[in-house]
Amino acid sequence: MNDWEGARVSTDQTPNLTGFQRRLLDQLAYRFSKLQDSLGEKVLPGLLDLAEEPLPEETPFAVKLQRLERLGVVEVEVWRMLRELRNQIAHEYIDQPALRAAAIDRFLEGVARLIGIWRQAGAFVRHRIDNDPPQAWPKTID
């Protein structure tokens, strides 16, 4: 991950991305979407089931997110921004190379932030294991 940090995509570079670089960005964007879907649909709601006061299953995701923010797993604003970011990387910004460079740059930062949320989720589960024997956990976790 550190290879991306600090690297700045310049406006001059974006019209000249090679086919390989484009494919790599597409692949990153695809995996980014998959990881975010997995976090949003399964992992984050699952963490709430491990929390001390589980929310009813039908609770809107926005409310679950707020609870997760209080638990220190994810910042609501960051999560919402990352959802928009993944669509922006597919956006071509034809003839607007400065905006395109900014979008690629933010996206590469976003990759690190999304993985940060993933790590927080792992840390949360570890904390629960340390403080609560797994026998006491819900019977099934989808």
Next chain:
Amino acid sequence: MRLTPRQIRIFKMTVLRHFGENTLVWLFGSRVDDRRKGGDYDFYFETELVDPDEILDRKLALLADLHSTAEFEDEKIDLVIRPGAPGQDLPIFHIAKADGIRL
């Protein structure tokens, strides 16, 4: 125009909050046509902002806010933004204004 009064109000309010009171806003594309059905929301606006990073960050925040309203939840929204920097002129800006409806 296929935008509800409530959608117009929410869109304008949200754009002005993120991009400033002087932002001018147009709807263009298929939502202008009353005879068509469904489709993406295409908006065009002009901002006084110049810095591409700042424009992108505000754009992301704007889209996140719109998508968290019942009116735009799960809708595909395309924003064409004309930055305030000199020399920014593209055919799409003229098309959006000529064929679009000022909100």
